[in-house]
Amino acid sequence: MDREIRQFYAQGFEDERLRGGGNGRLEFLRTQEVVRRFVGERSRVLDVGGATGVHAGWLAQDGHDVLVVDAMPSHVETAGALPGVSAVVGDARDLPVDGPFDVVLLFGPLYHLTAREDRLRAWREALRVVRPGGVVLGAVIGRFAALLDGLRKDFVLDTRYRDVVAHGLRTGHHLPPVDTPWFTTAYLHHPAEAAEEAREAGLDVVGTFALEGAAWLRSDADLDAAYADPELVDYLMWALRQVEQEESVLGASSHLLTAARRV
Template identity: 50%
Template sequence: MPPSLDPHVLAYYEQGREDARLAPVAGNEADSRLEFWRTQDVLRRALPAPPARVLDVGGASGRHAAWLRADGYDVELLDPVPLHVRQARAKGIPAREGDARQLPEDDDSFDVVLVLGPLYHLPARADRVRALAEARRVVRPGGLVAAATINRWAVLHDGLLKGFFFEAHRREHTMKVLRTGHQDSSTDLFTVAYFHDPAEIPGEFADAGLSRPVPHGLEGAAWLTGGMRERLDDPEQRAVVLDALREVETEPALLGVSGHVLTTARA
């Protein structure tokens, strides 16, 4: 039996909001669209040529798997949330239930393994390293592993931007997260989660046997900039924003500004 999913995490995602959140459509929140487009941008530069075989672990409703398939990749999706599996299948994506810590796949069977959500919801470091080690196990020697993390400081930046940091009980909760990285189920802002200090990421990758990790800040400071939603609605201005973020994506001093970090490494 694979490890079980925290019931609070399951309940959160069974609300069905994740598919719409990542939709890169006009008017959607700037941070969500930047997360999607910048993930796509970093991966397209790191991936081997299609039709490489890709395992999308924790791939949710298949937003990323869909464009990967359109690009010509042979993609399979695993996710622990039954609703996500159904949504991915509705997009024509081969999908089944599975846990990042115990992948039902053979050794050395994929060219790429994506871990774009599971590390958020594994509070124990040992479980995060286990998930990364499983990705390393099933990817071919020299293959690509890419894993996403939420930044420790994102909860503070988001609170200042959206105003909830000025509510005393939420401010207290935010400060606890900043100190520990751990978010419990007592807040309505998200669900049980772990937020990484970017400095932690290389050690977890190394302990999983992954070499040369390269962290990429996805949203940079753009997600905190006024008027960004409207700029992203305009294709020309959006291109300027994405080009600017690409220029500073691996600058160590700026990694903590992004909401998310996408780290690539080789098996």
């Protein structure tokens, strides 16, 4: 993992974002919803790049046996302290475990492994350790997320940000200066790209799902107001489900989740 990526996650921003409000909570809720469709009862789950266990925790509470593999020892220590969760230090490209697992999550590695061959290695490692018929779920950041986030937060007023976005739109490589509040070094996928990688790695693709859709472009205050009303949350989740696989609007989502199986 690149040094600037380690420094970014060492600050704990990402954990706070998903556990807090605004569009981070929207991503969390939708990830939880989609993942639960693919995880059977009492499954053995490998969470690759699982960080501090933000998803491993609720999966363990759901009754699953969860192992987190993460490149950062501090993350492994935190995740391993969660009830029902084990954790080890490791690399998505060369997993320190053999399986078999019912489900493998790749939430993080696919956007922080900026070289395509490294991402293919991560997909192939997931294929290696998942059981026949098992599921691999890979999350990516959409190609247009940095542009849309910049419009939402006025980052585009900064010439440097516009340069970062322009380069990312051309190449997929999001390379911000280290002295900014923007998201760290990452690869941003076109909507169909993660599925193409999964197929090339030897998996059978089930589908790609938009997580936040266009709803993440609402203000954090609006989203937080919705979270306070369970009925509004239900309406929001319903609306996002209606277009979660509509190819013409997949690019509006900040995050996409590709589901694939080992045949």
